[in-house]
Amino acid sequence: MILVIAEHNAGQVHRSTWEAIAAAQALGQPVSVVVAGHDIAAIGAALAEAQVTQVLVVEHAALADYTADAYVAALAEVVGATAPSLVLAAHTYQARDFMPTLATRCGRGLVSDCVAVGADAESFRFTRPVFQARLLADVLAVGAAPHFATLQAGAVRADAVQKGSAPVSAQAVSLDTAAVRQRPEPPFKESKQAVDLTAAERIVSVGRGIKGPEHLDMVRQLAEALGAELAASRPICDNGWLPMDRQIGSSGQTVAPRLYLALGISGAIQHVVGMKGARTIVAINKDPEAPIFEIADYGIAGDLFEIVPALIAELKR
Amino acid sequence: MKIVVCIKQVVTRDWQVRPDEARTWIRDGDAEFEMNEPDAYALEAALRLREAHGGEVIVVSAGPSRVTQVLREALARGADRALHVEGEALARAGALVVAAALGTAIGPESPDLVLTGLQSDDMGFGQTGVILAERLGLAHATIIMDVQVQGSGVRVKRELEGGWFQWLEMPLPALLTIQSGINQLRYATLKGIMAAKKKEIRAVAATATAADAAQQLVDLRAPEKQKQTRMIAGTPAEAARELVRALREDARVVAS
Numbered sequence: 001m002i003l004v005i006a007e008h009n010a011g012q013v014h015r016s017t018w019e020a021i022a023a024a025q026a027l028g029q030p031v032s033v034v035v036a037g038h039d040i041a042a043i044g045a046a047l048a049e050a051q052v053t054q055v056l057v058v059e060h061a062a063l064a065d066y067t068a069d070a071y072v073a074a075l076a077e078v079v080g081a082t083a084p085s086l087v088l089a090a091h092t093y094q095a096r097d098f099m100p101t102l103a104t105r106c107g108r109g110l111v112s113d114c115v116a117v118g119a120d121a122e123s124f125r126f127t128r129p130v131f132q133a134r135l136l137a138d139v140l141a142v143g144a145a146p147h148f149a150t151l152q153a154g155a156v157r158a159d160a161v162q163k164g165s166a167p168v169s170a171q172a173v174s175l176d177t178a179a180v181r182q183r184p185e186p187p188f189k190e191s192k193q194a195v196d197l198t199a200a201e202r203i204v205s206v207g208r209g210i211k212g213p214e215h216l217d218m219v220r221q222l223a224e225a226l227g228a229e230l231a232a233s234r235p236i237c238d239n240g241w242l243p244m245d246r247q248i249g250s251s252g253q254t255v256a257p258r259l260y261l262a263l264g265i266s267g268a269i270q271h272v273v274g275m276k277g278a279r280t281i282v283a284i285n286k287d288p289e290a291p292i293f294e295i296a297d298y299g300i301a302g303d304l305f306e307i308v309p310a311l312i313a314e315l316k317r
Numbered sequence: 318m319k320i321v322v323c324i325k326q327v328v329t330r331d332w333q334v335r336p337d338e339a340r341t342w343i344r345d346g347d348a349e350f351e352m353n354e355p356d357a358y359a360l361e362a363a364l365r366l367r368e369a370h371g372g373e374v375i376v377v378s379a380g381p382s383r384v385t386q387v388l389r390e391a392l393a394r395g396a397d398r399a400l401h402v403e404g405e406a407l408a409r410a411g412a413l414v415v416a417a418a419l420g421t422a423i424g425p426e427s428p429d430l431v432l433t434g435l436q437s438d439d440m441g442f443g444q445t446g447v448i449l450a451e452r453l454g455l456a457h458a459t460i461i462m463d464v465q466v467q468g469s470g471v472r473v474k475r476e477l478e479g480g481w482f483q484w485l486e487m488p489l490p491a492l493l494t495i496q497s498g499i500n501q502l503r504y505a506t507l508k509g510i511m512a513a514k515k516k517e518i519r520a521v522a523a524t525a526t527a528a529d530a531a532q533q534l535v536d537l538r539a540p541e542k543q544k545q546t547r548m549i550a551g552t553p554a555e556a557a558r559e560l561v562r563a564l565r566e567d568a569r570v571v572a573s
Contacts, residue, residue: 097475104448130440130537132441142532143531181456187477190480202570202571227571227572237498240501259564280568294542298546298564299549313554314554
């Protein structure tokens with residue numbers, strides 16, 4: 001049996017949870033889904049619309065707000081009680097926080113950030129990007145079950161979930177509230193995002209290859225000539241060269257413009273998950289083996305400091 | 318406040334990584350290495366906490382003898398001393414094995430705070446720090462953007478998804494994984510480099526074995542192209558002309 005750990009936020013099932021359920025359904029074993037929280041009957045009901053064996057709802061006052069300690073304690077009990085072959089969760093920020101602890105608490109390892117999961121009679125085989133997505137690694141889970149894995153966003157289509165009507169049951173846990181060390185405050189957003197890149201038709205995005213903030217003016221001119229918004233990968237915003245609300249990727253905005261032009265962006269998975277939905281992707285990078293070229297429709301392997309001025313000139317002709 | 322920072326040495330970002338013959342690791346015989354960037358932010362956070370609250374910053378790295386190079390760099394930036402968990406195989410080991418090795422060195426130090434980067438630029442497990450917290454019995458929080466010391470605990474700002482954040486309080490000792498961009502990195506000064514030569518790098522034997530491994534890397538390869546990428550060659554002017562033509566006439570995503 002495969003146990004999928006569902007995530008929910010503000011009364012909604014996390015989109016990536018449906019992807020994890022779809023991935024589990026494709027493995028040819030019975031699937032159970034577990035969800036932890038407080039007053040989450042509606043979440044359990046929503047999850048029961050998937051074609052799975054059962055939905056286990058773990059209710060406890062200490063699970064009202066997410067904490068790593070409470071989640072790990074509760075879910076370790078569920079894993080112990082259900083003895084799954086594989087425990088699967090979406091590779092969300094929340095899963096990154098508790099899944100390694102949960103696996104360790106169960107005496108097992110975690111294969112994180114997988115883009116594919118396969119199963120044969122013997123075990124599970126996972127594929128995960130390594131070296132900033134320049135290489136892919138196949139990884140076997142070694143030793144006794146349960147194995148633990150997290151699935152990268154977008155690795156499986158959420159709409160591939162087989163629909164059904166699953167029984168929902170409560171799963172009691174004996175959670176020691178005093179053992180929860182993290183005391184969370186309510187989530188908040190920083191000052192209102194000034195730029196909504198999700199609505200942009202065209203985006204020109206820059207990465208490390210731009211080398212310094214003094215070169216941004218050239219990129220602004222290109223964006224202007226294309227009628228595009230300016231965006232960036234995380235390191236550019238980390239360096240303060242562009243504000244954080246221009247960032248595309250797993251920690252920034254997710255966009256799907258008609259044109260996405262990636263300048264000096266290598267294509268690390270954290271960036272790609274934010275932009276791979278673009279209709280036409282153009283990559284300009286001096287490294288012809290940069291992973292960004294794997295998802296690009298058009299690629300120019302060359303020096304962006306020569307190509308960008310040529311592009312501006314050509315667009316103005 | 319006694320702060321330990323875990324630092325990984327990784328191949329430089331510009332290095333052309335290629336699978337070795339067995340396709341289970343990269344050909345790193347003549348690779349260039351550098352400090353894992355997220356760990357550099359963790360080190361910077363530790364140095365700033367020491368400047369504000371006093372105490373000591375100890376850096377630790379697990380791997381072959383070459384990792385002393387990044388420990389020396391961390392000492393030059395201002396860390397007080399270093400621990401090197403020696404082991405040739407640790408450079409390519411999984412998160413469980415590395416966390417066990419780091420725990421061997423860190424446990425006896427009884428630090429108030431352990432910091433790591435949120436993930437490594439090579440294997441990208443994003444879990445070594447979290448496993449280490451569990452092994453050492455520490456409370457933890459991940460993807461941290463701010464750290465405030467409050468009495469016998471810390472108040473930290475966690476990055477959530479989609480532009481959301483959250484503050485949470487935890488008692489010390491604790492482990493935090495630090496998000497890149499939490500601060501502006503400092504670089505070593507000449508004075509720092511000279512001072513680092515006199516600082517201690519103590520070797521610690523790794524006691525964890527391969528039996529602790531829970532996952533086995535069986536194949537390493539270049540990814541297959543997901544799209545039919547049209548590579549445009551020529552001089553910059555020629556390539557620019559053809560790209561603009563293609564975007565206007567074929568893809569029709571730019572107005573002519």
